[in-house]
Amino acid sequence: MRHAIRCLFVLSLALFARAQTLPSYLISYRLAMSRPASHLFEVTIDISIPAVDTSAFVDLQMPRWQPGRYSVADFAKNVQQFSAQSQNQPLEWDKVDDQTWRVQRRGQRIITATYKVFGDDLSGTYAQLDAGHGNYTGGEIFMYVAGHKQDSVELHVEPPPNWRVSNGRTERFDQHDWKYPNYELMIDNPTEIGPDWTVDDFKLGEKTYHVVVHSRGDEGGRRPAFVRDIEKIVRAETRMWGTPEFDSYTFLFHFAADNRSGDGMEHLNSTQIIQSGILADRGSYYSALRTAAHEFFHVWNVKRLRPVEFGPWDWTKPAATRALWIAEGFTQYYGVEMYHRAGFDDSSEFLRDLADTIATIENSPASKLMSAEASSMAAPFIDRASYHDRTNLENSSLSYYLKGELIALNLDLLIRGWTTGQRSLDDVMRRAYDELYLKSPNASYYLKGRGYTVEDFKRIVSQVAGMDMTGWFEKYVRGVETLPYDESLAFLGLRLVKTAPSEPYTAGIRIDREDRQALRLGTLRPGSPAENGGLQQGDILVSIGGTTVSRDNWRNVLNRYKEGDRIPVTVRRFGQILQLTLQLGPPEIYEYRIEEMPTAPPEARKLRAQWLEGN
Numbered sequence: 001m002r003h004a005i006r007c008l009f010v011l012s013l014a015l016f017a018r019a020q021t022l023p024s025y026l027i028s029y030r031l032a033m034s035r036p037a038s039h040l041f042e043v044t045i046d047i048s049i050p051a052v053d054t055s056a057f058v059d060l061q062m063p064r065w066q067p068g069r070y071s072v073a074d075f076a077k078n079v080q081q082f083s084a085q086s087q088n089q090p091l092e093w094d095k096v097d098d099q100t101w102r103v104q105r106r107g108q109r110i111i112t113a114t115y116k117v118f119g120d121d122l123s124g125t126y127a128q129l130d131a132g133h134g135n136y137t138g139g140e141i142f143m144y145v146a147g148h149k150q151d152s153v154e155l156h157v158e159p160p161p162n163w164r165v166s167n168g169r170t171e172r173f174d175q176h177d178w179k180y181p182n183y184e185l186m187i188d189n190p191t192e193i194g195p196d197w198t199v200d201d202f203k204l205g206e207k208t209y210h211v212v213v214h215s216r217g218d219e220g221g222r223r224p225a226f227v228r229d230i231e232k233i234v235r236a237e238t239r240m241w242g243t244p245e246f247d248s249y250t251f252l253f254h255f256a257a258d259n260r261s262g263d264g265m266e267h268l269n270s271t272q273i274i275q276s277g278i279l280a281d282r283g284s285y286y287s288a289l290r291t292a293a294h295e296f297f298h299v300w301n302v303k304r305l306r307p308v309e310f311g312p313w314d315w316t317k318p319a320a321t322r323a324l325w326i327a328e329g330f331t332q333y334y335g336v337e338m339y340h341r342a343g344f345d346d347s348s349e350f351l352r353d354l355a356d357t358i359a360t361i362e363n364s365p366a367s368k369l370m371s372a373e374a375s376s377m378a379a380p381f382i383d384r385a386s387y388h389d390r391t392n393l394e395n396s397s398l399s400y401y402l403k404g405e406l407i408a409l410n411l412d413l414l415i416r417g418w419t420t421g422q423r424s425l426d427d428v429m430r431r432a433y434d435e436l437y438l439k440s441p442n443a444s445y446y447l448k449g450r451g452y453t454v455e456d457f458k459r460i461v462s463q464v465a466g467m468d469m470t471g472w473f474e475k476y477v478r479g480v481e482t483l484p485y486d487e488s489l490a491f492l493g494l495r496l497v498k499t500a501p502s503e504p505y506t507a508g509i510r511i512d513r514e515d516r517q518a519l520r521l522g523t524l525r526p527g528s529p530a531e532n533g534g535l536q537q538g539d540i541l542v543s544i545g546g547t548t549v550s551r552d553n554w555r556n557v558l559n560r561y562k563e564g565d566r567i568p569v570t571v572r573r574f575g576q577i578l579q580l581t582l583q584l585g586p587p588e589i590y591e592y593r594i595e596e597m598p599t600a601p602p603e604a605r606k607l608r609a610q611w612l613e614g615n
């Protein structure tokens with residue numbers, strides 16, 4: 001055993017030495033878009049290879065996904081018309097797998113590769129080029145040179161006439177050229193290219209903030225107020241974290257004037273937020289602010305204080321980290337917190353918001369099946385992944401955003417309680433950022449400091465809480481025990497109230513959302529009256545207790561009955577009518593609210609006030 005370990009150690013040292021001495025390539029990218037309506041971006045990559053490098057070929061790779069969206073996107077599927085040449089002579093190339101183009105060098109030291117990428121999806125993950133604008137993040141457009149992601153790169157963007165370029169590293173708005181320390185930082189820049197986006201700036205201390213807006217609908221004159229509200233979010237978050245590290249930061253908004261868009265994506269010095277509706281609409285306005293409160297928190301949590309797997313990135317296989325309940329879940333909690341601290345909702349709306357998240361998690365059949373860590377590991381399947389098969393994820397999977405938000409809520413309140421208001425989760429976040437990002441030696445070329453493991457995080461929570469949190473993490477992070485809401489809320493003189501809704505029974509039935517006409521059953525809750533009664537997904541529900549039902553009235557008809565009743569139901573399955581029986585059990589769905597305890601002692605009221613005031 002010892003010998004084997006030593007051999008491995010020597011081997012890994014040798015590999016490390018090789019990686020360190022790989023001669024750097026000069027890599028420059030050119031991006032053009034001469035025919036926007038074709039949705040085709042035109043990419044040219046010039047690679048200059050030093051004489052000492054005698055490798056026979058160069059591999060160019062499209063990432064399979066990109067940071068922030070963990071489902072596999074397979075950007076290579078949008079690549080077409082690849083070619084390679086040197087000094088105007090074509091070079092042989094071949095695909096060696098679904099994401100890799102291998103170019104034979106034939107001794108050449110200057111290689112140029114060109115290709116086009118189709119993009120017509122304004123999503124923050126894929127790219128879009130159309131007559132109105134070009135929009136991309138980077139990984140969906142640019143191939144990297146395998147083995148040379150760490151080399152510095154240059155980028156030249158050639159927009160159509162009268163279109164301007166803005167990205168997270170823009171210094172002047174007529175800028176067309178950028179340099180980045182490595183490929184990974186180049187593709188961390190949401191970029192907007194178009195004729196009619198606007199930019200409003202504000203300064204806070206030494207830092208400049210750009211608010212770039214591309215509205216596809218009416219703004220109703222609300223942009224100045226919107227920019228002032230963004231500033232309130234920045235003030236609330238920098239009050240907690242201190243001065244951010246960047247010189248400038250860009251909020252890039254799209255108001256998509258539709259009813260289906262929706263995305264927020266964090267980047268090192270910027271965020272891209274795509275909002276349905278229009279800026280003039282109150283709902284869209286505040287929804288965009290909520291997303292901004294979440295995304296700006298990522299400046300610290302995720303983009304700098306990061307899980308160990310988050311950079312340098314391996315884009316040849318899906319992400320595998322146990323820490324998304326921290327990276328996304330804690331950010332979700334603080335997004336809600338910061339929206340409140342910035343003054344956009346009052347205390348009762350804030351508590352309502354948290355109680356709604358509790359309801360979502362506690363009503364989910366997966367809350368006893370999937371832990372926060374397991375949810376994180378399932379991210380490639382649940383972070384906006386699409387399927388052609390039917391899955392049981394509605395019953396078996398849980399959001400690491402929402403479960404993480406509730407873990408954060410509980411930890412925040414418990415730490416406040418245990419330390420009688422001396423410390424909070426804010427201290428955990430600041431201490432982790434300081435130790436792991438600011439003060440740890442650089443673990444790689446990618447970024448300052450090192451990434452954390454869940455163990456690191458547990459240690460820091462334990463230090464701040466003043467007690468060993470190992471058992472707590474076992475129960476609530478690795479395990480699926482119900483979070484200790486009663487204990488944590490009681491410290492602040494609050495309690496969680498669980499009540500049956502006015503129509504408490506569903507019999508475990510969910511309606512198929514795809515079928516807009518028939519009352520077709522979707523995924524049924526496991527162990528529910530519907531499943532026990534022999535109903536199955538795909539059945540069309542015809543009547544309950546002899547009353548014909550529709551999509552509008554079935555809940556109402558079902559709720560004429562009570563627990564223990566046996567109800568005859570009629571369903572149509574593959575054209576045949578079946579008579580089945582439902583026996584109602586206890587309600588499947590509960591409502592939750594957080595309310596103040598009238599008898600709370602003064603110390604608890606004081607802790608509550610501190611928390612609600614964001615201190």
Ligand SMILES: [Zn+2]
Binds near residue numbers: 133193197214254
């Ligand atoms: Zn745009």
Ligand SMILES: [Zn+2]
Binds near residue numbers: 266294295298328331
């Ligand atoms: Zn996020």
